[in-house]
Amino acid sequence: MVAREIERNPDLLLIGQPTRGVDIGAIEFIHKQIVALRDQGKAILLVSVELDEIMSLSDRVAVMFDGKIMGERDPKTTDERELGLLMAGISGEAA
Secondary structure (H helix, E strand, O other): OHHHHHHOOOOEEEEEOOOOOOOHHHHHHHHHHHHHHHHOOOEEEEEOOOHHHHHHHOOOEEEEEOOEEEEEEOOOOOOHHHHHHHHOOOOOOOO
């Protein structure tokens, strides 16, 4: 399904759990396609429970808790602890 949507060459792609239930080879293919679209200047909103996937594919990470955005971070300068606190509803200012 991801490949079908990528083939349409969208300007904006909303992706939820793109690698759930697929084998390692497919994961690598999907990740490469997402990066290629990003490099073409396409807007991509990636939603995933896989933190490693989010950190490796994202330019920015926004964390929501209880329907509110708790913060936005650069994956190059943040870590799992900081994102975990945001996921728990603890803002960076309170930590």
